[in-house]
Amino acid sequence: DIQMTQSPASLSASLGETVTIECRASEDIYNGLAWYQQKPGKSPQLLIYNANSLHTGVPSRFSGSGSGTQYSLKINSLQSEDVASYFCQQYYDYPFTFGSGTKLEIK
Amino acid sequence: EVQLVESGGGLVQPGRSLKLSCLASGFTFSNYGMNWIRQAPGKGLEWVASISSSSSYIYYADTVKGRFTISRDNAKNTLYLQMTSLRSEDTALYYCARHKVAGYFDFWGPGTMVTVSS
Numbered sequence: 199d200i201q202m203t204q205s206p207a208s209l210s211a212s213l214g215e216t217v218t219i220e221c222r223a224s225e226d227i228y229n230g231l232a233w234y235q236q237k238p239g240k241s242p243q244l245l246i247y248n249a250n251s252l253h254t255g256v257p258s259r260f261s262g263s264g265s266g267t268q269y270s271l272k273i274n275s276l277q278s279e280d281v282a283s284y285f286c287q288q289y290y291d292y293p294f295t296f297g298s299g300t301k302l303e304i305k
Numbered sequence: 306e307v308q309l310v311e312s313g314g315g316l317v318q319p320g321r322s323l324k325l326s327c328l329a330s331g332f333t334f335s336n337y338g339m340n341w342i343r344q345a346p347g348k349g350l351e352w353v354a355s356i357s358s359s360s361s362y363i364y365y366a367d368t369v370k371g372r373f374t375i376s377r378d379n380a381k382n383t384l385y386l387q388m389t390s391l392r393s394e395d396t397a398l399y400y401c402a403r404h405k406v407a408g409y410f411d412f413w414g415p416g417t418m419v420t421v422s423s
Contacts, residue, residue: 199367232409234350241400241413242350253411285350289408292364294340294352 200224200288204297212305215276219300221286223267230290233262233271236299237282245284246271278304307331309401309414316420317391327384327401327414335359335379338404341386343397344416353399354386355408369395391421 201224211217221231229249234242244253246262249269259274273280281304286297313325327339341353354375355364363375374387384401398418402410 230407234410241415242410243413244409244411247407247409247411287350287352287409289404292355292408293366294355294408296350296352299349 199293200227200291200295202286202288202295202297204286204300206300207298208301208303210303210305211276213276213278216272216274217276217302218273219271219284219286219302221264221269221271221297223269223288223290226266227288227290229265230288231262231264231269232287232289233260234285234287235280235282236285242285273302276304307412309403309412311399311401311414311417314399314417314419316422318423319392319421321391322387322389323391323419324388325386325399325401325417325419327386329382329384329403332403334377334382336405338408339375339377339384340402340404340410341373341375341384342400342402342410342413343395343419344400345394345397348397351397355404356384388419391419393421395419396421 203222231249233246236242250262261272284300308330311327317323338357340355356375372390376385398416400413400416402413
């Protein structure tokens, strides 16, 4: 199985700051990577797919990058509504696997 | 409007069975692969099972293989998860989610809670 190592586990940043969350796969996943945002008490929502493609309706301050085994999610100009947990997921191969999540808070 | 609504969760004793349903609307259900993903209280996400649009391909996580069965009825726009030999570690919020071609989940339901306890 492909293991997804996500960091950091938690993050505190100020409004307007830029934050980066990283995911490392245990083998090459050929950009088969998605990022999700989960707000408290809500179901996850897709942000990024194919490592760097923005899902419909997602603000452009979210961006994804990476290749091979290393991927990252960047949030520019942090807004209060970005308080959430963020998860990466590889779908290059079954079983699909998720990172352990990053909890983002506002300082 | 795309909607996925899970049902069938509840409190069940260890070793017993439960069947979850996910009713889809607002899109052509038979064009999408469907999935069950779970989240234990306060924990991360765990993919459970996937079924292709025509039920030709089915995959399971090792943690549920042999105990859970995913199925779908395209005429009823409904996805199912039959869960048997339930264990305390199966306690979680169970989400259904769709995928089109690649395996990323572009829409999720609100989830149904399953609690396995005596």
